[in-house]
Amino acid sequence: MIVKRVLAHRIVAACAAIALTAACTSSTGDGGNESAGQFPVNTNDEGTPTRGGTLHMLGTADVDFMDPNISYNYIGYLSQRMWSRQLLAYPAVVGKTTTPAPDVVTELPTMANGGITDGGSTVRLTIKPGVRWDTTPARQVTAADAVRAVKRACNPARPFGGMPNFESLIVGLSAYCEGFAKVDANSASAMAQYQNSNDIAGASVDPADPQTLVFKLTSPTSYFVDMLAMPVFSPVPAEYDQYIPASAELAQHTIANGPYRITKYTPTREIVYGRNPAWDAATDDIRNAYVDAIEVNQTGNAQTIQTQLQANNGAADMAWNTAPPNSVVPGLIASKDKNLNLTPNLWSSPYLVFNTVSPNNGGALSSAAVRQAITRGIDRDKLIVDLSGPQVSPPLTHVLPAGLSGTESNTSPNPHPFDEGKAKADLTDAGHESMTFKVLYPSDSSDAKSVFLTLQQQLSKIGVTVEGITANSADFYTKYVTVPSVARAGTWDVAIAQWGPDWYGDAARSYFGPLFYGNDGNPGSAYPPNGSNYGFYNNSEVNKLIEKASSEPDSATASKLWAEADAVVTNDAAIYPITSPMVPTYHSSRVHNTIVIPNYSQIDPTNVWLSER
Structure with a gap:
């Protein structure tokens, strides 16, 4: 099983x-x-x-x-x-x-x-x-x-x-x-x-x-x-x-x-x-x-906690919810510090969500062609540099990280590789050579802020002006991405989010069910607030694949169906995956x-x- x-x-x-x-x-x-x-x-x-x-x-x-x-x-x-x-x-x-x-x-x-x-x-x-x-x-x-x-x-x-x-x-x-x-x-x-x-x-x-x-x-x-x-x-x-x-x-x-x-x-x-x-x-x-x-003491900060752990004085043994700060991880790797672990956790974190119901820019993001062009204008390698580099943040080009049913690779499929010239030409062909996007990200995440700044610079080269919308992590979810009226009002166009499997192994459904099952907004839909399809993505082919794979008792057959769904969603550019990171612990x-x-x-x-x- x-x-x-x-x-x-x-x-x-x-x-x-x-x-x-x-x-x-x-x-x-x-x-x-x-x-x-x-x-x-x-x-x-x-x-x-x-x-x-x-x-x-x-x-x-x-x-x-x-x-x-x-x-x-x-x-x-x-x-x-x-x-x-x-x-x-x-x-x-x-x-x-x-x-x-x-x-x-x-x-x-x-x-x-x-x-x-x-x-x-x-x-x-x-x-x-x-x-x-x-x-x-x-x-x-x-x-x-x-x-x-x-x-x-x-x-x-x-x-x-x-x-x-x-x-x-x-x-x-x-x-x-x-x-x-x-x-x-x-x-x-x-x-x-x-x-x-x-x-x-x-x-x-x-x-x-x-x-x-x-x-x-x-x-x-x-x-x-x-x-x-x-x-x-x-x-x-x-x-x-x-x-x-x-x-x-x-x-x-x-x-x-x-x-x-x-x-x-x-x-x-x-x-x-x-x-x-x-x-x-x-x-x-x-x-x-x-x-x-x-x-468990919950009153620290990540930098101080790391300093205390490295002191080895018996007062601090392990972190509770923090990881070593990005600034120290490369040094720990270079020194081969024996107290460091790097472990894959099969998350997609962070990734970009496109708000397909935003009225901004004439509803441009409802078009798969526009979303595809935008993804071609993003250089994933540069975003990964912001996330401590490929040793810690290896690239992810599609929905499912390797290690879950439905995929054997983190980098295939990749239907829209970085091509700045093609991105700009495709936006012109789509009638959107100049747009302004509101990018929502959690203000208390240094990773999200770094990604936002790099994204702002990159998209400006293909005619897209990027404005930042910030909220703390709690409000990011409770007041923004899980509130349908906020998405439909165009408060945000792109959100910097993260997702991980609810279970492991045969777990492709824990990505596709909550994130991409539109079901035309009918009962069972993963649209917010009942699900986490923050961008209101809906594709009838994907819906049918999710339904079919979810009711398939044979794991090998189900895995092939999930792979098909992954290919369609990725080609549609419903999201822009960046990395399935290694988790550093100390x-x-x-x-x-x-x-x-x-x-x-x-x-x-x-x-x-x-x-x-």
């Missing part, structure tokens, strides 16, 4: 490009497909692992929500690694960090073991005995706890942002969510009553076994099992019914089933994790939990077994050990 299609020669090439003493590996997933895990620079795994000590993590930001079924952010996911176990999770094993493995369930469901039946339309997972909640007394996690997760996800107070990934796929979930939307969003009891009195036919407990969870799908898919590694499916206890989902009150009353529990949480300032006495290591093949405690010398999990863009804290305590 797991499809990873990065060729071995690409893995070797990527490592050579980094120019560091790196151990590069590939592994084979289900069905014999070649897969790419992480490309570790130095896992610092010499010596014998020891238990004990406190891991000190420094950061600049808090989780989005301390709620497993609602959090939709890599920082929230990183926090959950410590205290909230998933159905499936990504192991801290070199070469397998993007391959889902059983966490609270006994095995990965397949047709061979009977976990997948009815031609792929029914999926069963059984909860392991001994996985317990940190309650008094400790209580076994059940299949009903996993059903509760699905039911909470589309609550009216704060629904999970990735619902379009699976809402129409699980039988009965769309109707359930439609009814849930009418419940009082300010009443925890009203929401709990709705959850507990309304069933979902496609997410239930097996009547013959209270530990077995049964999913029934509207159609077979190749990707559903891989999708179950998303935390939205993580079991949650009945006690959560007392609180509004994602609320500040719930954040102070979390109940753990992982190796750690939250012992202190001061939003935007501090999180402390201590050992969970209800956790049984024998049930957990994902987390070794070597350290006794993890303390740690102090006393931290060992530093395996980066791409889903968190960070080293896994639950598997490091400390040489000095």
Whole structure:
């Protein structure tokens, strides 16, 4: 079921490009497909692992929500690694960090073991005995706890942002969510009553076994099992019914089933994790939990954090949400600093979104010919220089980064290569030899600002004047790109955005469904605010390919369909990809077994050990 299609020669090439003493590996997933895990620079795994000590993590930001079924952010996911176990999770094993493995369930469901039946339309997972909640007394996690997760996800107070990934796929979930939307969003009891009195036919407990969870799908898919590694499916206890989902009150009353529990949480300032006495290591093949405690300070800044980590004084061990600043990364690479990791995370970050419904310039961006001309006027190589160069930011010329189903290359297809003269001539032919674009970018991103300035210079050479529109990262999404009226008013023409897969492996749908499914604006469309098709791109051929690939049970066939969709979207110039960057992470010398999990863009804290305590 797991499809990873990065060729071995690409893995070797990527490592050579980094120019560091790196151990590069590939592994084979289900069905014999070649897969790419992480490309570790130095896992610092010499010596014998020891238990004990406190891991000190420094950061600049808090989780989005301390709620497993609602959090939709890599920082929230990183926090959950410590205290909230998933159905499936990504192991801290070199070469397998993007391959889902059983966490609270006994095995990965397949047709061979009977976990997948009815031609792929029914999926069963059984909860392991001994996985317990940190309650008094400790209580076994059940299949009903996993059903509760699905039911909470589309609550009216704060629904999970990735619902379009699976809402129409699980039988009965769309109707359930439609009814849930009418419940009082300010009443925890009203929401709990709705959850507990309304069933979902496609997410239930097996009547013959209270530990077995049964999913029934509207159609077979190749990707559903891989999708179950998303935390939205993580079991949650009945006690959560007392609180509004994602609320500040719930954040102070979390109940753990992982190796750690939250012992202190001061939003935007501090999180402390201590050992969970209800956790049984024998049930957990994902987390070794070597350290006794993890303390997170969220009040720093990226430059100061990097300085503290390089000081190696025991007060700073790892970053929480930051990466080494761009200004220091080339030096760390050149010096072959053994505490640096460079890891691919299969993101497209940043990329340019064209607002096809902007009325500006006579609605020019609604024309594929105009968008194609604009892309020919952009020199990707120069933008990559702004992003620390190709060692850190290798080029991406189309939608899907290599490592996901549907592609084997980051640089093919590339239908509109840089050609300034052709770009200018094509704009003249289209009747738009002079235009003004409003480019929206997050003001708190130095990368986005650098890209904007270079873009401004480049496009001026083909007759396009570029004006900047800035907003902080939060407002960029909540007040601009996810608000339809803002796009239609022409407040912005081009946005500098980023995107990453919601899961890994057979995950092409996590790009195409949210970003490019127009469906003519009909129900299921990924137009904002329900999806992330910020530019309101709509192409009937792409819509049909997405629908067909989404319901294709054979992964190889689905992969070919996703590749077709990628070619059409890229040729249409719906977006302008720039890079699928390597993620730099840094740690102090006393931290060992530093395996980066791409889903968190960070080293896994639950598997490091400390040489000095």
